[in-house]
Amino acid sequence: MHYSNWLIGVKNRASIRNACKTPPNMDRNKRGPLNVDMQNNNPQPNDKTRDLTATTHLWRKGYKTIKKIGEGTFSDVLKTQSLKDGKFYACKTMKQTINSLEQANNLREVQAMKRLSPHANIIQLHELIFDKETGTVSLICELMEMNIYEFIQGRQTPLPDTTVKNYLYQLCKSLEHMHSCGIFHRDVKPENILIKQNGLKLGDFGSCRSVYSKPPHTEYISTRWYRAPECLLTDGYYGLKMDMWSAGCVFFEIMSLSPLFPGTNELDQVAKIHDVLGTPDLSILQKSRAIHFNFPPKKGSGISRLVPHCPPPALSLLYQMLAYDPDERITAETALRHTYFRETR
Numbered sequence: 452m453h454y455s456n457w458l459i460g461v462k463n464r465a466s467i468r469n470a471c472k473t474p475p476n477m478d479r480n481k482r483g484p485l486n487v488d489m490q491n492n493n494p495q496p497n498d499k500t501r502d503l504t505a506t507t508h509l510w511r512k513g514y515k516t517i518k519k520i521g522e523g524t525f526s527d528v529l530k531t532q533s534l535k536d537g538k539f540y541a542c543k544t545m546k547q548t549i550n551s552l553e554q555a556n557n558l559r560e561v562q563a564m565k566r567l568s569p570h571a572n573i574i575q576l577h578e579l580i581f582d583k584e585t586g587t588v589s590l591i592c593e594l595m596e597m598n599i600y601e602f603i604q605g606r607q608t609p610l611p612d613t614t615v616k617n618y619l620y621q622l623c624k625s626l627e628h629m630h631s632c633g634i635f636h637r638d639v640k641p642e643n644i645l646i647k648q649n650g651l652k653l654g655d656f657g658s659c660r661s662v663y664s665k666p667p668h669t670e671y672i673s674t675r676w677y678r679a680p681e682c683l684l685t686d687g688y689y690g691l692k693m694d695m696w697s698a699g700c701v702f703f704e705i706m707s708l709s710p711l712f713p714g715t716n717e718l719d720q721v722a723k724i725h726d727v728l729g730t731p732d733l734s735i736l737q738k739s740r741a742i743h744f745n746f747p748p749k750k751g752s753g754i755s756r757l758v759p760h761c762p763p764p765a766l767s768l769l770y771q772m773l774a775y776d777p778d779e780r781i782t783a784e785t786a787l788r789h790t791y792f793r794e795t796r
C-alpha cells in the first residue's frame with residue numbers, strides 16, 4: 452500500500468483526536484490555539500472571556516494573576532502569585548470546561564502529576580482549582596523560567612557540551628522515572644520541557660498513557676516532528692520507547708539548535724527520517740505491525756554530518772535513542788548508564 456493512501460484512511464477515522472495536533476510550524480511563533488477535538492462538547496469561550504473568567508476565579512481562590520507565560524493546544528498558562536504564601540506559581544487553565552471537582556481530579560494530567568510527584572525532574576502540582584460556576588479547571592504548578600524551545604530559540608552559537616549533557620541527563624531521569632511508574636508521556640518536545648537555571652523538569656502530562664494499556668492506541672498521536680516511526684507507520688502499535696525517540700530528537704535540537712526532522716506533513720515526516728537514517732529493513736516493518744508500505748530503498752545521510760562537532764559518546768547515545776526499531780532503541784534506564792554521562796552521574 453502506498454503510505455499516502457493509508458494516511459488518508461487514518462485521518463478519516465474520527466477516533467484520532469490529535470492527528471491534526473499541529474507540530475511547531477516552520478515558523479513556530481505562528482503557533483496558536485489549534486483546532487483539536489476536545490473530550491466534551493461544552494462550548495468553548497473565546498480568548499477574552501476565557502482570560503477574564505480565569506482571572507476572576509483565580510482571584511476568588513487566592514491567586515493574583517501576573518502575566519501570561521504560555522499557551523498550548525489545551526490550555527493557557529499564567530504566572531500567578533499566591534495571596535496565602537506570597538510565592539509565584541504557574542497556573543495552567545484548561546480551555547476545556549468540565550462539570551465537577553471529581554472530573555477535575557480524574558483528568559489524565561492531574562492523575563499523572565500526582566502519581567509522578569515528588570521527583571526532581573517532574574513538574575510538581577501545588578493545587579488543583581475547580582470553579583463550579585464556569586466549569587474552569589486550573590492546575591497551580593511550580594513555576595519554571597522557560598521551556599527548552601525558548602531557551603535555544605535565536606541562539607547563534609552552540610551550547611557548551613556540559614549544558615547539553617546536564618539537560619539531557621535530567622530529561623532521561625524524568626523519563627526513567629515516568630516509565631518505571633508505568634506511564635509514558637507521548638508528547639516529549641522542547642515546549643514541554645521546562646528549565647530553571649540548571650534544573651530541568653518535564654511538564655504537560657495531558658497526553659500520557661499507562662504502559663499497561665494495550666495497543667492499538669488510536670486516540671492520540673504526538674507532535675509530528677518528534678513522532679517515532681512506529682507512531683507514523685502503524686495503526687497505534689507503539690509503546691513507551693516512543694518517548695526515547697522524541698527525547699533523541701530534542702537531544703539533537705539542543706545540540707544543533709535546529710530540529711532534526713521538521714516534517715511538513717506525515718508523509719514528509721517519514722521521508723525526512725528516511726533521508727537521514729535510511730529506509731528500514733523489511734523485517735523491522737513487519738515486526739512492528741507497520742502497514743506494508745513500498746518505500747523506495749534509500750541509504751540515509753547519517754546524523755554525524757548534521758552535527759560535525761558532536762563528541763563521539765554523544766553521537767553514540769543519539770544513534771541509540773534514534774534506533775528505528777523500538778526494540779533496539781535504548782531505554783531511559785540504560786541511557787542514564789551511557790558513557791556520555793560518566794561525569795554527570
Ligand SMILES: Nc1ncnc2c1ncn2[C@@H]1O[C@H](COP(=O)(O)OP(=O)(O)OP(=O)(O)O)[C@@H](O)[C@H]1O
Nearest residue numbers: 521522523524525526528541593594595598642655
Ligand atoms: N510550570 C510552568 N512554568 C513555566 N512555564 C510553563 C509551566 N507550565 C507550562 N508553561 C508554559 O506554557 C506552555 C504551555 O503549557 P503546556 O504544554 O502544559 O500546555 P498544553 O496546552 O498542554 O500544551 P500542548 O500544546 O503541548 O498540548 C509551555 O510550553 C510553557 O512554555
Ligand SMILES: [Mg+2]
Nearest residue numbers: 523642643655
Ligand atoms: Mg505543551
